[in-house]
Amino acid sequence: PRLVIATRNPHKTEEIRVMIGDKYEVLDATDFPDLKPVEETGTTFLENATLKAVAVSKEIDGLVLSDDSGLEVDALGGAPGVYSSSYGGEEGNHAKNNERLLKEMVGRRGQSARFRCIMVLAEGGEVLETFQGKVEGKILKEPHGDGGFGYDPLFMPTGHHVSFAELAIERKNELSHRARALRKVVDWLEQHTAA
Ligand code: ITT
Numbered sequence: 737p738r739l740v741i742a743t744r745n746p747h748k749t750e751e752i753r754v755m756i757g758d759k760y761e762v763l764d765a766t767d768f769p770d771l772k773p774v775e776e777t778g779t780t781f782l783e784n785a786t787l788k789a790v791a792v793s794k795e796i797d798g799l800v801l802s803d804d805s806g807l808e809v810d811a812l813g814g815a816p817g818v819y820s821s822s823y824g825g826e827e828g829n830h831a832k833n834n835e836r837l838l839k840e841m842v843g844r845r846g847q848s849a850r851f852r853c854i855m856v857l858a859e860g861g862e863v864l865e866t867f868q869g870k871v872e873g874k875i876l877k878e879p880h881g882d883g884g885f886g887y888d889p890l891f892m893p894t895g896h897h898v899s900f901a902e903l904a905i906e907r908k909n910e911l912s913h914r915a916r917a918l919r920k921v922v923d924w925l926e927q928h929t930a931a
Contacts (some may be wrong), residue, residue, distance in 0.1 A: 737929070738763060741881055742792035742802035744773065745821075745828070747885035752803070755909050755918050758878070771795055781806065781818055781854040782866065789858035796860065799929075803920060805913060806852040807887045809837070809875055811844035820887070832887050836878060847874035849891065853913035855921055869916025873900075884908055900919060 739760040741749050748764070753762040765771050778784040785804035793800035806820030816823035816837070824832025825913045841847075855867040874896045879889035881901030888900035892912055900908050909915050 737761070738798050740764065740767075740792065740796055740798065742774070742788040742798045742800050745885075749801050751909055751912070751914055752801075752918060754795075754905070755915060756793070756922065757921070768796060776804075776818075777890065779818060781852055782856075783894060784818060785854040785866070788862060789856035790929040791863055792864065793858040794861040799864075799925075800841070800855045800858050802843075803853055803914060803917070804856075805851065807837075807849060807851055807891065809841070809849040811846045811848075812840055813873075815840070834887060834890055836876070838878070841875055841877075847876075849875050851880075851887075851891065851913040852919040855917045857921060857924070867917045867920040869913045869915045869920070871911055871916065877908055904913070 739756065739761055739762050741752055741762060741764040743749055744765050747782050749762065749764040756762055767819060770926065771792060774788045776784040776787060778787055781804040783803045789800050789802035796850050806817050808814045808817050821828055824836040826832050850872045852870045853868065857864045876890050876892055876899060880899040881889050883901045883903065891900045892898065893900060898904065
């Protein structure tokens, strides 16, 4: 069977594809040229994840899974949060996002932070179920490593002494917010579908 990820971020698709293995053929929004980008007008991860899953599943047959995710930094009152992908002023520009994060952290007390991921599974424009995952950690003073994507070079997960970008991708894919949400999705699919 096929699982379409309602995303245009190739890093998300690739992580999900690797984690799901060969149980599903994993495609994403970029595989359907007629799909219009979904405007993320919500103010929460759940709202945006729902917008993406519902919109795409209206246009495409079968199961659609969205991923809305982001970084919450306690010293910044939870920012960048749902605005993680455009924090630096330009949608999807990870270098600018990281630059802004480092700038905002100057002079702040405390480095605690977490990545959150909300996934919504939908079919035919209807939500089937929602799932969440998070991973606690801290913000580093400078970037470390070049694996992963986004804020990975600045995030060190609790219990590890390297950043997400320095971890082997297999390791990130065991403990990330995305991995934790996706495991719940896979369990749900095993219980609710014939796949
Ligand atoms: P889609 O909406 O098309 O799925 P997007 O990247 O814009 O792609 P979001 O709106 O959910 O997705 O924003 C997620 C942002 O949060 C992402 O661009 C990164 O800046 C950050 N982020 C999420 N997961 C991450 C991860 O595993 N590692 C590093 N940064 C991550």
